[in-house]
Amino acid sequence: MRNFNRSLWLETTPITSYETFRGELKTDVAVIGGGIVGITTAYLLKKAGVRVTLLESNRICEGNTANTTAKITSLHDVFYTKITENYGKDSAAQYGLANEKAIRKIREIIEENKIECDFKEQINVIYTLLEENLPMLHEEVRIARSIGLPARFIEESSLPFDIKGGVCFDNQAQFHPRKYLLALAKKIEGEECHIFENSRVVNLENEDKGYKVITKEGTVYASNVVVATHFPIFDRYGLYFTKMHAERSYALGLTAPDFPLDGMYKSYENPARSFRTQEVNGQQYIILGGEGHRTGEKDNTQECYNNLFEYAKVVYDGKFDLHFKWSAQDMIPLDDIPYIGQYGKNTEGLYVATGFKKWGMSNSMVAAMIITDEIMGKINEHRDIFSARRFDLAPSIMELGGNVKEATKNIIAARLNNTTKTLEDLKIGEGTHIIYNGEKVGAYKDEEGKIYIVDIVCKHLGCELHFNDAEKSWDCPCHGSRYTIRGEIIEAPTTEPIKFIQL
Numbered sequence: 122m123r124n125f126n127r128s129l130w131l132e133t134t135p136i137t138s139y140e141t142f143r144g145e146l147k148t149d150v151a152v153i154g155g156g157i158v159g160i161t162t163a164y165l166l167k168k169a170g171v172r173v174t175l176l177e178s179n180r181i182c183e184g185n186t187a188n189t190t191a192k193i194t195s196l197h198d199v200f201y202t203k204i205t206e207n208y209g210k211d212s213a214a215q216y217g218l219a220n221e222k223a224i225r226k227i228r229e230i231i232e233e234n235k236i237e238c239d240f241k242e243q244i245n246v247i248y249t250l251l252e253e254n255l256p257m258l259h260e261e262v263r264i265a266r267s268i269g270l271p272a273r274f275i276e277e278s279s280l281p282f283d284i285k286g287g288v289c290f291d292n293q294a295q296f297h298p299r300k301y302l303l304a305l306a307k308k309i310e311g312e313e314c315h316i317f318e319n320s321r322v323v324n325l326e327n328e329d330k331g332y333k334v335i336t337k338e339g340t341v342y343a344s345n346v347v348v349a350t351h352f353p354i355f356d357r358y359g360l361y362f363t364k365m366h367a368e369r370s371y372a373l374g375l376t377a378p379d380f381p382l383d384g385m386y387k388s389y390e391n392p393a394r395s396f397r398t399q400e401v402n403g404q405q406y407i408i409l410g411g412e413g414h415r416t417g418e419k420d421n422t423q424e425c426y427n428n429l430f431e432y433a434k435v436v437y438d439g440k441f442d443l444h445f446k447w448s449a450q451d452m453i454p455l456d457d458i459p460y461i462g463q464y465g466k467n468t469e470g471l472y473v474a475t476g477f478k479k480w481g482m483s484n485s486m487v488a489a490m491i492i493t494d495e496i497m498g499k500i501n502e503h504r505d506i507f508s509a510r511r512f513d514l515a516p517s518i519m520e521l522g523g524n525v526k527e528a529t530k531n532i533i534a535a536r537l538n539n540t541t542k543t544l545e546d547l548k549i550g551e552g553t554h555i556i557y558n559g560e561k562v563g564a565y566k567d568e569e570g571k572i573y574i575v576d577i578v579c580k581h582l583g584c585e586l587h588f589n590d591a592e593k594s595w596d597c598p599c600h601g602s603r604y605t606i607r608g609e610i611i612e613a614p615t616t617e618p619i620k621f622i623q624l
């Protein structure tokens with residue numbers, strides 16, 4: 122299998138080069154993070170006449186948004202039955218109709234700005250291969266229709282195998298996320314609005330009527346701040362570290378000309394399998410996804426790519442070529458509903474949008490619309506169900522306990538010298554915990570035999586990092602921070618690198 126992990130979206134778009142932020146700047150709104158949430162929010166705020174400054178730690182749209190599968194849909198697994206059970210029909214309607222509105226808004230922005238991003242209307246389907254799951258899917262269709270969503274039941278599909286049935290939503294869409302967002306970013310710059318790259322935010326301080334947003338090389342003074350860093354980076358408010366965990370998933374970009382596919386699909390059963398197509402330069406690709414697991418918890422992550430590849434061999438009868446493979450992670454909130462709105466108690470002017478449970482394309486637009494309305498002093502009709510300060514513990518207390526227990530276990534593990542392995546035991550291609558100079562550290566030996574050693578205590582909250590062999594990174598099972606084999610930051614919530622130990 123191809124030994125190079127980079128998404129189709131990154132491979133088919135240019136890299137960006139915005140300036141690094143240095144010095145001091147006053148603005149109305151500082152947006153931290155340049156993924157789909159940050160860019161969309163900054164765009165809507167600018168349209169509303171607000172001065173906005175977006176600060177990105179690396180390059181815009183190279184985080185999880187660059188590694189998504191980019192289905193734009195309000196059908197988020199079999200979810201309307203669950204949300205109706207937990208919160209009632211009105212809340213289910215609020216969630217679904219907000220996402221439908223978001224799909225229409227994305228289309229409107231693309232048309233208004235004439236953005237060429239392969240936007241295409243599609244059906245989205247959650248299918249089952251098992252007779253016993255049909256009643257559940259019929260019920261989902263019934264509930265979705267009753268709250269005004271474009272749902273119907275289907276018994277056949279263009280997938281390369283027979284299905285028993287599926288929930289199908291009409292008028293959904295797909296696009297090339299980087300083509301869309303890089304074009305949108307260009308609309309943000311100018312008229313006292315800015316985008317800065319390589320400008321990691323490391324701290325936030327209260328300031329008279331606003332905030333001081335502190336980066337490595339400067340300070341932005343802002344009346345309002347939007348934290349769009351995927352996992353929120355400020356732990357002292359909101360307690361998001363108790364309310365979410367990260368899960369990774371994998372994708373392959375294939376060509377299989379004998380198996381034309383129409384629509385977007387995901388299995389109801391696990392292990393999840395996801396399908397959609399994407400045309401690039403006249404070539405039709407199939408994006409096959411799946412193999413989700415909690416970040417930092419799987420020993421052999423390369424197996425996830427292998428499993429998808431083996432699955433492709435079966436469904437495409439061996440007649441396909443592999444062109445791309447990539448993986449990413451998303452945040453899973455306690456009750457599967459994103460946290461959007463005011464960041465925490467007593468944090469007026471500080472906003473957050475996170476916890477999209479792998480449905481962030483439309484939900485990011487929901488977030489951008491709600492937060493823009495809040496900043497403009499308007500009440501958004503959908504805001505309550507997404508409120509970042511809601512916390513009805515009743516349906517989710519067990520999982521809250523689960524997140525805290527997981528963190529405690531990993532914080533303790535980081536302090537135990539519970540391995541006997543040493544440098545001499547390290548095999549080519551292996552990354553693991555070893556004892557080095559009397560301390561437990563993380564060590565990786567590359568294909569040439571070169572060894573990289575890092576501290577294995579996450580700088581976020583002190584959990585023990587685990588090696589991700591598919592992506593050659595050190596990942597935190599508690600909250601999803603990730604580091605390179607040299608200890609540099611790949612992913613928030615950490616804002617500090619781990620120590621790279623010279624041999």
Ligand SMILES: Cc1cc2nc3c(=O)[nH]c(=O)nc-3n(C[C@H](O)[C@H](O)[C@H](O)COP(=O)(O)OP(=O)(O)OC[C@H]3O[C@@H](n4cnc5c(N)ncnc54)[C@H](O)[C@@H]3O)c2cc1C
Binds near residue numbers: 158180480
């Ligand atoms: C495999 C996979 C497939 C998916 N497929 C779909 C799909 O088909 N449809 C769908 O709706 N959703 C899908 N999702 C979910 C969706 O991709 C995500 O919800 C969405 O991309 C998250 O966007 P974001 O802007 O929150 O995060 P990101 O894109 O990760 O952006 C966060 C940004 O913040 C920056 N940052 C972090 N810390 C700092 C700091 N201290 N200072 C400044 N900047 C910082 C990061 O560098 C990054 O650029 C999928 C997710 C996965 C994992």
